[in-house]
Amino acid sequence: MKEELKYLKNLILNEQKTGNPYYDKPWENGKSYFERNPIIPNFSVYNTIKLLNTFYQNKTAIDCIDLQVNYREMFNDSVTISLALKELGVKKGDIVGICMPNYYQAVASFLACNRIGAITTFINSSATKKEITDYLNLYESNIFINFDSTKENNLDIKKNTNVKYIITLSKENRSNLDLKSNYKITSDDDLIDFNSLESISKYQKKHIENVKGSDDSLILYTSGTTGKPKSVVLTNRNIVAAGIYQKNTCLTDNVKGDKTLVCVPFTYPYGFCTSTLLSLMSNKTAILGPDLSKETINYYLSKKPNIIFGSPALLELIMNNAPNEQDLSSISNFVSGGDFLTPQAAKRGQEFFEKHGAKNIEISNGSGNAETVSCGTGQTGIKIKPETAGVVLVGTDAMIIDPETMQQKNIGEEGMLCISGEHVFKEYYKDEEKTKEAKFNYDGKTFFKTGTMGFIDDEGYFNLTGRMSRFYIMSTLNKVYLDHVQSIISSFDCVKDCAVVKVVDEDMLYVNKVYIELNDNYKNMDINEIISYIDSLCRNSSPEDTKTEEQLMWYEVPKYIEIVDSLPRKPGTEKINYGLLEQDASEKKVKHLNIILKR
Secondary structure (H helix, E strand, O other): OHHHHHHHHHHHHOOOOOOOHHHHOHHHOOOOHHHHOOOOOOOOHHHHHHHHOOOOOOOEEEEEOOEEEEHHHHHHHHHHHHHHHHHOOOOOOOEEEEEOOOOHHHHHHHHHHHHOOOEEEEOOOOOOHHHHHHHHHHHOOOEEEEEOOOHHHHHHHHHOOOOOEEEEEOHHHOOOOOOOOOOOOOOOOOOEEHHHHHHHHOOOOOOOOOOOOOOEEEEEEOOOOOOOOOEEEEEHHHHHHHHHHHHHHHOHHHOOOOEEEEOOOOOOHHHHHHHHHHHHHOOOEEEEOOOOOOOOHHHHHOOOOOEEEEOHHHHHHHHHHOOOOOOOOOOOEEEEOOOOOOHHHHHHHHHHHHHOOOOOOEEEEOOOOHHHOOOOEEOOOOOOOOOOOOEEOOOOEEEEEOOOOOOEOOOOOOEEEEEEOOOOOOEEOOOHHHHHHHEEEEOOEEEEEEEEEEEEOOOOEEEEEEEOOOEEEOOOOOEEEHHHHHHHHOOOOOEEEEEEEEEEEOOOEEEEEEEEEEOHHHOOOOHHHHHHHHHHHHOOOOOHHHOOOOOOOHHHOOOEEEEOOOOOEOOOOOOEOHHHHHHHHHHHHHOOOOOOEEO
């Protein structure tokens, strides 16, 4: 390995291409030295955002339902809340749990915690009381910020945790922020109203400790589509670096418009870091959507966002519910970061937005993990290649490896994407073993194994083909990547959306089952006819004009096909719930309830 490394470095010194993405770094072609080697300041997230917005104090920072707050007001509120938290006993390094939808108050509370060196964790607003108490006990939290929960529930949480104070936000006050309401702490059982925090802050005289880039900032979560979400610890440096990499790669200052629509819950880095904090670092207005649904989506679109950070499910929500007369001309970019948006789905979206006035809209994919602050590639401000997940971030290192041998792959060769940079997470909370499994060292750098399969092309774009967690080896020793099979089937003319899962099989060990949502013009077909048609497409035995460019191998062809009205999704991320589908497929097989194609 050392000799190979020496040989490759000699090629680079002689300005020769190696064919290896790690050494050639095609994503950095045309970039300046300082873009390729950015200086990551030793600042807290709070100080970084404040410094970057020195000249934008009067601009709207957050637009949340009926509440619009400019940057000056946001910083002032954050100072007030931070002083109140200090008075309530919060110290540097303490973990504060926040459980509420995507409200402005959650953003201000994070900045307040960050200002005094406390760590924020956003607990899903739909979490059960047991989940909330489990997390608060795991983090040994003394302060809990909650939304509109009954006094009985909150006191029950206090009873079963070490939480001393619970700060509550009511529905009535979510859009009418007034931190000056009078309040006096009378007993440990009292619940503190969010809008009384200024009264508490006035008592605070303690010294505010210096917060550095290396200090922990956030604990957020993986999407958990195939298992329990992992608690990902991110430092200030991780988040600031992610923002700098994204800005240098995507040229966000050049993206048309300055309003972003945030759709993913703050529990996930794509919702809070990529969508919200990056917007604030770029002097933009973050439109928060805490209650997106078919009833509310047009309200948020009426706020005239320019960039939408969404997912394939959100695109469908918009297309299914926007009236014909809806003006969407303000939208310049739709970024899919939850699940991969296929070129076919992107084309449908393009046609839809163009009909609604967005003539120059760009629809793109990104690829990221909670462990890389949800950004491994850039999606906006670059040439769009719909079949890819964007370009590798400038300033970072990337390589493609064989996940079994750990040998590097060349440009155009498939393997697992590994990322190195200052945005790579610190650790999984209290899980040293999993942290070690997720990282490795090479050439003096720490790489994160993303678990995402694909290849890097000669322009530095990452072509995503699947996830490591979504593959199996059958009895014939053939390896099946479920996302690859899913991608091919999703290109069929009759398929609106699909999900492929593995099913236990007596002969082959495992086989595929596909769940399919049909396009509208196929829904009236006889169920047996449409299943036979899909089967013929999978087997490539259909007429020439219906064949796809890519073909399934014989062992990839699904043994089971089921037509469904909709696919189950994980709330918040809107990613397909593969675990639920695997359970469904297993139960139907055991009970012999398959009324679908079975060979």
